[in-house]
Amino acid sequence: MMILLKRPLVAALFVLSFGAPALADNRIDVAAPFEIQSPEPSTSGHIFMRMGISETLVDADPQGRLLPGLATDWHVSDDGLTWRFNLREDVLFHDGSAMSAAAVVNALEIAKGKPGPISGLPIAAITADQDAVVITLTEPRAALPAFLAESRGQILAPAAYGPDGQAVAVIGTGPYQITELTPPLSLRATAFADYWGEQPHVPDVSYTAVSRAETRALMAESGDADFVFNLDPASVTRLSQSDAVQVMSVAIPRTLLIKVNAAHPFLNTPQTRQALSLAIDRAGIAQAVLRYPEGADQLFPPAMGVWHNDDIDPLQYDIDAAQALLAEQGWTPGADGILARDGQRFALTLTTYPDRPELPLVAAVLEQQLRAIGVDMTINSTNSSEIPAGHQAGTLELGLLARNFALIPDPIGTVLSDFAPTGDWGAMGWDSPELVNLARTLARGDGTDADRARIGAILQAELPVIPIAWYQQTLAVKSGIEGAVIDPWERNFGLAGLRFAQ
Amino acid sequence: MNMLISRLIQAATVALLVGAATFAMMRSLPGDAAWRIAAGRYGYDNVNTAAADAVREELGLGGHWFPAFVQWMGDLLRFDFGVSLVSGQPVIAEIGHQLGASLWLALAAIGLSLLIGPPLGILAGLRPGGWLDRGLLVVSTGVKAIPQFLMALILILILSVQFGWLPAAGYGAGRHFILPALALALGLAAVNARIARDAMASIAAMPFYQFAQWKGLSRRQVLWRHGLRNVSVPLLTYLGLQFVMLVEGVVVIESIVGWPGIGHALVHAVFARDVPMVQGTALMLGLGFVLVNALIDLAVTRIDPRGAR
Numbered sequence: 001m002m003i004l005l006k007r008p009l010v011a012a013l014f015v016l017s018f019g020a021p022a023l024a025d026n027r028i029d030v031a032a033p034f035e036i037q038s039p040e041p042s043t044s045g046h047i048f049m050r051m052g053i054s055e056t057l058v059d060a061d062p063q064g065r066l067l068p069g070l071a072t073d074w075h076v077s078d079d080g081l082t083w084r085f086n087l088r089e090d091v092l093f094h095d096g097s098a099m100s101a102a103a104v105v106n107a108l109e110i111a112k113g114k115p116g117p118i119s120g121l122p123i124a125a126i127t128a129d130q131d132a133v134v135i136t137l138t139e140p141r142a143a144l145p146a147f148l149a150e151s152r153g154q155i156l157a158p159a160a161y162g163p164d165g166q167a168v169a170v171i172g173t174g175p176y177q178i179t180e181l182t183p184p185l186s187l188r189a190t191a192f193a194d195y196w197g198e199q200p201h202v203p204d205v206s207y208t209a210v211s212r213a214e215t216r217a218l219m220a221e222s223g224d225a226d227f228v229f230n231l232d233p234a235s236v237t238r239l240s241q242s243d244a245v246q247v248m249s250v251a252i253p254r255t256l257l258i259k260v261n262a263a264h265p266f267l268n269t270p271q272t273r274q275a276l277s278l279a280i281d282r283a284g285i286a287q288a289v290l291r292y293p294e295g296a297d298q299l300f301p302p303a304m305g306v307w308h309n310d311d312i313d314p315l316q317y318d319i320d321a322a323q324a325l326l327a328e329q330g331w332t333p334g335a336d337g338i339l340a341r342d343g344q345r346f347a348l349t350l351t352t353y354p355d356r357p358e359l360p361l362v363a364a365v366l367e368q369q370l371r372a373i374g375v376d377m378t379i380n381s382t383n384s385s386e387i388p389a390g391h392q393a394g395t396l397e398l399g400l401l402a403r404n405f406a407l408i409p410d411p412i413g414t415v416l417s418d419f420a421p422t423g424d425w426g427a428m429g430w431d432s433p434e435l436v437n438l439a440r441t442l443a444r445g446d447g448t449d450a451d452r453a454r455i456g457a458i459l460q461a462e463l464p465v466i467p468i469a470w471y472q473q474t475l476a477v478k479s480g481i482e483g484a485v486i487d488p489w490e491r492n493f494g495l496a497g498l499r500f501a502q
Numbered sequence: 503m504n505m506l507i508s509r510l511i512q513a514a515t516v517a518l519l520v521g522a523a524t525f526a527m528m529r530s531l532p533g534d535a536a537w538r539i540a541a542g543r544y545g546y547d548n549v550n551t552a553a554a555d556a557v558r559e560e561l562g563l564g565g566h567w568f569p570a571f572v573q574w575m576g577d578l579l580r581f582d583f584g585v586s587l588v589s590g591q592p593v594i595a596e597i598g599h600q601l602g603a604s605l606w607l608a609l610a611a612i613g614l615s616l617l618i619g620p621p622l623g624i625l626a627g628l629r630p631g632g633w634l635d636r637g638l639l640v641v642s643t644g645v646k647a648i649p650q651f652l653m654a655l656i657l658i659l660i661l662s663v664q665f666g667w668l669p670a671a672g673y674g675a676g677r678h679f680i681l682p683a684l685a686l687a688l689g690l691a692a693v694n695a696r697i698a699r700d701a702m703a704s705i706a707a708m709p710f711y712q713f714a715q716w717k718g719l720s721r722r723q724v725l726w727r728h729g730l731r732n733v734s735v736p737l738l739t740y741l742g743l744q745f746v747m748l749v750e751g752v753v754v755i756e757s758i759v760g761w762p763g764i765g766h767a768l769v770h771a772v773f774a775r776d777v778p779m780v781q782g783t784a785l786m787l788g789l790g791f792v793l794v795n796a797l798i799d800l801a802v803t804r805i806d807p808r809g810a811r
Contacts (some may be wrong), residue, residue, distance in 0.1 A: 035770070037590075040590065042543075043543045043545075043588075114556070115540075115550075115552045119552065120552070182762070183591070183596075183762060184589070184762060185673065186673065186674070186762070208671075208672055209760065210672075210760035212757060212758060213660075214655070215759065215760060216671075216672065218670040219670045220661070220669075221663050222658075222666060223666065224669040224671060261649060355545075356546075382533070383538055384545075385534075385537035385554070386533060386537070387553070388537070388554070389534055392551055402546075404547050407547060423550075424549075424551055498528070
């Protein structure tokens with residue numbers, strides 16, 4: 001009986017094992033951590049943008065300068081309220097239909113009705129005017145074009161949306177069109193013959209979502225993936241020594257930081273927050289955990305250009321100074337080595353999330369470093385939403401997170417939502433009327449670089465968030481593939497620019 | 503026939519229990535569901551109050567548990583699993599896709615484990631105390647002691663990175679099956695081999711087996727006619743129990759090799775508080791367990807009709 005049972009199994013395994021021939025490779029296989037939920041731009045649009053399937057009206061170069069995308073140029077009225085985006089001519093969607101102004105208005109209206117950067121804009125109306133789209137605002141917003149460069153503002157054909165506005169297909173305008181979409185883990189795409197721009201060199205691309213960083217690194221090393229996005233620090237070190245791949249990294253506008261509840265009775269003075277900051281050995285964390293040469297000495301990384309302030313006093317590591325500041329605040333060491341004041345132990349909970357594998361590791365190091373100055377920190381590694389939910393409920397004490405200041409290619413969007421005066425992922429229980437004014441002035445378009453520098457200085461002095469490290473984006477590209485660039489704004493993998501070496 | 507009816511009743515009970523238990527568990531988990539779902543949909547960079555509010559409004563979350571429970575059980579009776587709160591796709595379609603992927607992986611793993619474990623176990627059981635028997639005890643204990651995630655990583659390092667024979671991860675082509683199936687199969691085979699060995703050793707020591715040899719049959723004929731059939735009964739019975747281990751392994755292995763299966767889906771759904779997906783996948787796994795055991799009962803009754811009523 002056993003033997004009889006085995007035969008079909010042998011046959012099945014034989015077919016499974018050898019049925020598919022090894023692929024002759026003229027395809028770039030991408031592996032990245034992000035899962036595809038559905039064709040919906042508000043949840044998975046960033047993947048379609050990165051893969052070159054969909055596009056936005058406005059594009060951005062690696063320096064964050066805005067470039068023409070599906071709009072060739074844009075102009076704003078003198079009062080700053082009426083924006084006119086002239087559309088590129090002869091652009092076709094992947095279903096062959098023409099990109100009309102009406103189609104663009106439709107896509108933007110739908111995006112405006114869903115959570116995302118566009119829904120937060122003071123938009124009065126979006127209308128079509130011949131070959132242009134006109135957006136009228138209720139108050140000036142100088143960064144409007146940058147908001148339209150974000151993936152959730154991608155332009156899909158009217159046929160891509162169901163009656164409820166949810167996308168049912170990804171019918172974009174990009175250099176690649178989807179041939180197979182298999183949520184949650186994969187998609188395949190091929191070059192779009194009628195693309196308005198230059199044809200991509202590589203005819204076929206595929207995307208695989210692989211959530212574990214170790215697995216992605218192994219896929220790069222074994223040659224299963226040609227383009228692997230987001231490597232863990234340990235794998236970067238190992239892959240750098242491999243001949244099979246080239247490892248690339250670039251500083252990006254993302255900062256690892258501690259969000260502090262400044263309304264908490266232990267944390268409501270700048271001196272206490274400075275003391276916590278002084279207790280953090282940033283160089284140690286950067287080198288040992290993240291494998292970066294240095295930590296952050298202010299909130300905004302050099303990758304953010306004019307927002308980075310060279311004249312600011314850098315954050316220091318000085319345990320004695322930290323202890324002195326805490327003593328001034330009335331904290332004295334208790335019997336267990338933990339500081340106490342009025343009978344209360346200096347005990348706090350730090351909330352973080354494992355979606356980014358380095359966060360719990362950094363949290364563990366922070367626990368040790370804060371204990372050295374007598375602060376008892378408990379780590380709660382949980383769902384990422386616990387941080388903004390705790391912010392809303394007022395229950396969060398400390399949050400360790402990786403904040404992306406480049407959600408749109410102009411950091412003013414994130415600065416406004418995080419620090420003017422507080423925000424789900426930014427300051428908590430904190431208010432600086434001066435900063436709020438500066439940020440609003442910049443958002444209107446009336447501000448200067450000096451205002452940006454001043455914002456950096458206020459945040460450095462008050463520390464509503466405590467910066468720890470500036471991120472590097474890393475990727476591994478198979479040797480023999482040329483033309484890879486890393487987009488610090490995390491908008492595009494640049495697949496259309498890749499080519500196989502001859 | 504009696505057995506089928508009792509299995510059907512069992513399936514209905516499992517469905518009710520799983521439905522009620524997942525409902526209770528999802529309700530009693532800490533954290534606000536709207537926030538969790540928003541995080542699952544939009545990711546950590548984009549989950550904020552606006553997103554959570556939009557989710558809460560869209561899904562009408564936060565009502566009393568009782569009407570929600572009645573509706574869920576009612577939907578269940580009509581085989582209506584609803585739509586995933588995260589992806590907005592029908593749960594039944596997602597499960598169909600994922601269950602298929604997991605099923606093939608599980609079948610490949612069981613197939614491989616049956617090719618590896620029982621033949622070695624039978625050979626060892628024919629000569630208890632021999633070098634193969636002692637060696638197999640050490641090897642199978644060692645293999646069983648390696649956690650499945652570690653086994654998968656070891657196999658990836660050896661077969662993919664070192665020799666480049668197999669893809670490290672991925673899904674779609676046949677060659678993607680081998681590595682995860684092998685990682686699962688080695689653990690199963692380690693136990694299979696022990697079961698087969700003990701069964702074979704005890705059967706070989708029985709008078710009827712001795713008699714078969716004494717009446718002049720060759721060792722091969724004895725094994726073929728009187729050994730295998732008897733060994734296969736405990737082996738098959740145990741296979742039903744191994745299904746639990748297999749599901750557990752599938753959950754781990756799927757996330758390591760990026761396999762779009764039901765285990766992977768369940769983990770993500772729990773994390774994102776995607777209640778319909780959790781209920782649907784848990785229900786499928788529960789019913790799958792009943793089905794597998796029913797099939798094994800049928801097979802065992804055919805092989806060994808003595809116990810049949």
